Amino acid sequence: xxxxxxxxxxxxxxxxxxxxxxxxxxxxxxxxxxxxxxxxxxxxxxxxxxxxxxxxxxxxxxxxxxxxxxxxxxxxxxxxxxxxxxxxxxxxxxxxxxxxxxx
Amino acid sequence: xxxxxxxxxxxxxxxxxxxxxxxxxxxxxxxxxxxxxxxxxxxxxxxxxxxxxxxxxxxxxxxxxxxxxxxxxxxxxxxxxxxxxxxxxxxxxxxxxxxxxxxxxxxxxxxxxxxxxxxxxxxxxxxxxxxxxxxxxxxxxxxxxxxxxxxxx
Numbered sequence: 398x399x400x401x402x403x404x405x406x407x408x409x410x411x412x413x414x415x416x417x418x419x420x421x422x423x424x425x426x427x428x429x430x431x432x433x434x435x436x437x438x439x440x441x442x443x444x445x446x447x448x449x450x451x452x453x454x455x456x457x458x459x460x461x462x463x464x465x466x467x468x469x470x471x472x473x474x475x476x477x478x479x480x481x482x483x484x485x486x487x488x489x490x491x492x493x494x495x496x497x498x499x500x
Numbered sequence: 501x502x503x504x505x506x507x508x509x510x511x512x513x514x515x516x517x518x519x520x521x522x523x524x525x526x527x528x529x530x531x532x533x534x535x536x537x538x539x540x541x542x543x544x545x546x547x548x549x550x551x552x553x554x555x556x557x558x559x560x561x562x563x564x565x566x567x568x569x570x571x572x573x574x575x576x577x578x579x580x581x582x583x584x585x586x587x588x589x590x591x592x593x594x595x596x597x598x599x600x601x602x603x604x605x606x607x608x609x610x611x612x613x614x615x616x617x618x619x620x621x622x623x624x625x626x627x628x629x630x631x632x633x634x635x636x637x638x639x640x641x642x643x644x645x646x647x648x649x650x651x652x653x
Binding site for chain 1: 563566620627
């Protein structure tokens with residue numbers, strides 16, 4: 398895999414995700430990400446959006462779509478050399494799974 | 501009703517059964533089916549314009565999942581997308597996301613799938629049907645479909 402530009406732009410990515418996180422509160426609890434590879438070896442950014450239980454249960458479509466579009470507005474993923482993959486999970490689901498990548 | 505619509509309709513009850521019975525196999529099938537509904541939506545659209553009926557099935561089999569995911573999309577002004585380009589970008593991203601989810605659902609046995617994963621995949625597929633059908637006759641969408649088939653720009 399070639400090194401995508403995103404690897405050297407972590408500060409900008411962090412700041413952008415924080416802005417989106419703040420805009421989407423209280424539905425969005427936090428956003429985490431990881432730069433890695435798709436199973437084919439292509440560079441990717443895996444964005445994990447933790448939602449309140451209420452948002453996940455009653456407004457998933459709206460909140461998820463807004464998060465995806467806001468993130469795309471904040472970050473030029475093509476220029477960063479990564480394809481974005483978004484994952485959503487509720488607080489209670491994370492409480493059960495306890496996955497460190499979502500903390 | 502075509503195969504794509506049937507698959508989308510099938511994804512809903514699979515999701516409901518998986519969630520209500522806490523049955524990961526059904527949840528995984530729902531995610532996989534949601535992806536294939538979009539895959540066939542696009543493939544059906546392409547081959548339906550091929551004039552030779554007896555060749556359409558062969559043409560459909562030539563579609564490659566990776567090429568489809570990496571199809572070129574070059575908006576006129578990436579900082580100011582037209583409504584059509586915005587919808588197409590949504591289709592492009594949704595296709596990539598659902599393909600990734602489908603791969604996890606079908607192959608990653610360690611993946612602990614949750615209700616939100618399933619609901620997201622099915623609603624994303626349903627929204628993508630609407631988006632695609634609103635732009636499918638536009639030049640930019642037809643060119644994108646040609647890129648998905650493998651044509652260089």
